[in-house]
Amino acid sequence: MNIIGTTTAALLIATFTMTAAAQTTVSPNGRLKVTVNATDNSYSNVSMDIECNGQTLVNVPEVGMETDRQRFCGNLRLKHSERKKTINENYTMLTGKRSRCRNKGSEQTYTFENNEGHIMHVKLRVYNDGVAFKYILNTENNEKITGEYTTYCLPENTKRWMQKYEENYENFFPLTSTGVHPDNPKTDRWGYPALAEPANGLFTLFTESGIRRGHCGSLLYNAGNRNCYRVTFADKAMISDGKWESPWRVIIAGKLSDIVESTLVTDVADPTRMTDTGWIKPGTAAWIYWAHNHGSRDFKTVKEYIDLAETMKWPYNLIDAEWDEMKNGGDINDALKYSAAKNVRSMIWYNSGTAWCGNGAPGPIYRLNKKEDRLKEYKWLHDNNVAGVKIDFFSGDHASTMGYCIDLLEDAADFNLMVNFHGATIPRGWQRTYPHLMSVEGVYGAEWYNNLPVMTNRAACHNATLPFTRNVVGPMDYTPGTFSDSQHPHITSHGHELALTILYESALQHMPDRPETYYNMPEQVKKLLGSLPTAWDDTRLLGGYPGVEAVIARRKGKIWYIAGINGTDKPRTLQIDTKALHTTGKSITVIKDGADNRSFDIEENIPLTKTNRNIKTDCLPRGGFVAVIK
CATH class of the missing domain: 3.20.20.70 (Aldolase class I)
Structure with a gap:
């Protein structure tokens, strides 16, 4: 079931079906749009296009699943789609980058029928910071879920930071624009999360969420076409005991701040059923x-x-x-x-x-x-x-x-x-x-x-x-x-x-x-x-670029903790722009690189005013700083 080599044909099918029937789901802020390309009058391929601010970030030329008794890909017609509904949920986290999370998005469920009369549902959600979708199948007891056709295609020359798949996820994320690992050219198996920059300043991060009992994890496979990655099971098959739902396929999308600050992985995860959590202490x-x-x-x-x-x-x-x-x-x-x-x-x-x-x-x-x-x-x-x-x-x-x-x-x-x-x-x-x-x-x-x-x-x-x-x-x-x-x-x-x-x-x-x-x-x-602190009330990306630098602010209560690092081998000036943190009238203490890489230079209680809220910090090669605002 190697479909990577069929991408060109799939794109042609996608073009045809788009003219026949295309349905769109848009994020609440209107920036992200997902177009589902399908037809309701013949059996053909189903694809999706994901856009941000009018620019296509990802093409999904094939969607679908396969079991040992059913196949859903290239043989589908759109039977019906439910009326769009709004997801609007607030929840709290004891750990993580944000204690109060808002799960707001637009949801639509599509029902597809294959040429043998079997049904597959695709539940799609579009959020301000990304897209999530999952498959729902009606199966028989002990039916084997044997494969998935979901494929993510990026434009040629897209920058991407991806790790070679290892079961312990301990690897580097080297930069490449070819889909070929610079250290291991034969690698065609990639682990989550996978970051890409399909358009200048716009990014996508691929992962999954909502693993339940009976699920295996998945990885990305790009043999045949280095710019297209197919979701591939870690196991040969998963056993179903009736109605079967896949994990969520998650694509966080937008500016780098949207990526770093996103809680989409937990937004779509199952809420906790635990009621006694007072003993959990980060x-x-x-x-x-x-x-x-x-x-x-x-x-x-x-x-x-x-x-x-x-x-x-x-x-x-x-x-x-x-x-x-x-x-x-x-x-x-x-x-x-x-x-x-x-x-x-x-x-x-x-x-x-x-x-x-x-x-x-x-x-x-x-x-x-x-x-x-x-x-x-x-x-x-x-x-x-x-x-x-x-x-x-x-x-x-x-x-x-x-x-x-x-x-x-x-x-x-x-x-x-x-x-x-x-x-x-x-x-x-x-x-x-x-x-x-x-x-x-x-x-x-x-x-x-x-x-x-x-x-x-x-x-x-x-x-x-x-x-x-x-x-x-x-x-x-x-x-x-x-x-x-x-x-x-x-x-x-x-x-x-x-x-x-x-x-x-x-x-x-x-x-x-x-x-x-x-x-x-x-x-x-x-x-x-x-x-x-080790659990946070809020997280903000203040600046950075993968492999070059990162400046992140995290808040606990009324105190902001800011950290920045230089990822290069040359001196670099990092900026702490405190405007978005509403810090006027407060003071900042900065602990930064000293004269050499084994010493500190500490400046305490610098007043923050309307005219003094963009602090520049000189870093040594491979240097960094910490700042505390209170």
């Missing part, structure tokens, strides 16, 4: 692994990080892998008692038992796989006042893995345990459905300074790409704030590294450096790190 955690690979084996070293959390006023400490082998004066029970005495709550690491289980895999292993074992372990954690779990090494995007993740989340809620997934898939809206999902790795983060030397020369550009790609779709456990060196050195500045703690959103923000590194920071830096 916060900062001390983290032992980055500086000490096997540190959690050593009771005395674990104590040092508990002391660090207490000193820095961080609520959490993560006890990482191999804690079941802890020695040197105490075991895990002693560590938990010590943590309680210091008024620091522990998070504890587990191996998922699905991907890396042998050949030296760290433990504990297999304690969470079976429900009866999981409930026993979760009860022990709850009884010992453990705050949550970090679960690692998942086996990709398979439906079985997705179901296992849902099991882990649902049972954790019963024991008031927060969850952090590592070595796992990216967020696909679960942070709304399960608000105790605090963070997910799925990113090439600071851990890689420990593993391989690949980050040293590429980190700055990579770091300036992540705010426009991976972190758009949900929390990202990058583990920012590495000021010293791990196994391999970094050449970003202290200002750059400090900025990442604000630039990157993660409801559990793990601080990875050694205790003495934080103790030796300037007092203003220690004070900032000790009081830093």
Whole structure:
């Protein structure tokens, strides 16, 4: 069912059907328009065009699904379309880039009939910041959903930032305009999220949301035509037990600020059914692994990080892998008692038992796989006042893995345990459905300074790409704030590294450096790190471009925290334009690069007036800054 090579024919069909029947759905602000090209008098192809401000951003030359008993593509006629309706919903988030979200869009459902009389529905929503659609099929028990025809086609020479598909989503997002990976030319499988600039200053970001039990994840495949990407299942098939709905196919679209500030991934996700959420507390955690690979084996070293959390006023400490082998004066029970005495709550690491289980895999292993074992372990954690779990090494995007993740989340809620997934898939809206999902790795983060030397020369550009790609779709456990060196050195500045703690959103923000590194920071830096929020009331993009620079403002209460980084190897001046933040009469403190990349320059309490609200900050190569307005 390789349809990439048929794109030219599909475009011809799309042109014909557009003249026969074309229906449009427009965003509430009128900027985005989706045209569905279909005909109601013959069986043919169905396509879509997505426009922003009159410019075509994406052509979807083929839509449709296939099962082992039905086929819906190239053989469809429009049976009817429901009257357009308005989606207008307000909801709150305990974590993420915005605490109060507004889900407003235009919805239309199309009913298509294939040439055998079978029915497929397509539910389409057009928002001010993007487009989402899903397929709904009437199926029989045990019918296999075997494939999807959705294909996204970009104009030639479109700039795009996409990562080679890996099951753990740990890769760079290199810039290309050809659809060919610059480091791996044979790559034709790409992971979400995928960012493109189809028109000057207008962007699209492709991802998915609303993964439910029985769903596998998907990826993008562009063999045959490098500018066209087909949605491809991670599994060969999904089993249906009756009416089947796909995950939402999500295209965030507009200016870069629309991309970065969007909550579309959670807008279309299933609302939470949890009513008791008072125990969910975002916060900062001390983290032992980055500086000490096997540190959690050593009771005395674990104590040092508990002391660090207490000193820095961080609520959490993560006890990482191999804690079941802890020695040197105490075991895990002693560590938990010590943590309680210091008024620091522990998070504890587990191996998922699905991907890396042998050949030296760290433990504990297999304690969470079976429900009866999981409930026993979760009860022990709850009884010992453990705050949550970090679960690692998942086996990709398979439906079985997705179901296992849902099991882990649902049972954790019963024991008031927060969850952090590592070595796992990216967020696909679960942070709304399960608000105790605090963070997910799925990113090439600071851990890689420990593993391989690949980050040293590429980190700055990579770091300036992540705010426009991976972190758009949900929390990202990058583990920012590495000021010293791990196994391999970094050449970003202290200002750059400090900025990442604000630039990157993660409801559990793990601080990875050694205790003495934080103790030796300037007092203003220690004070900032000790009081830093990890869940936000608002987020604004103030400036930037992928791989070049990023300046983001995040608000908690009445205080704005602003972070900016230089992703280039040359000095660069970044601007803090505070006009949109309504800060007249307030003051700003700026912590920026000092004389060298291992020092800070700090300017405190600069008044903000109507004539002094655009602050320019000079950054070193690979530099950065943090500013606080209050």
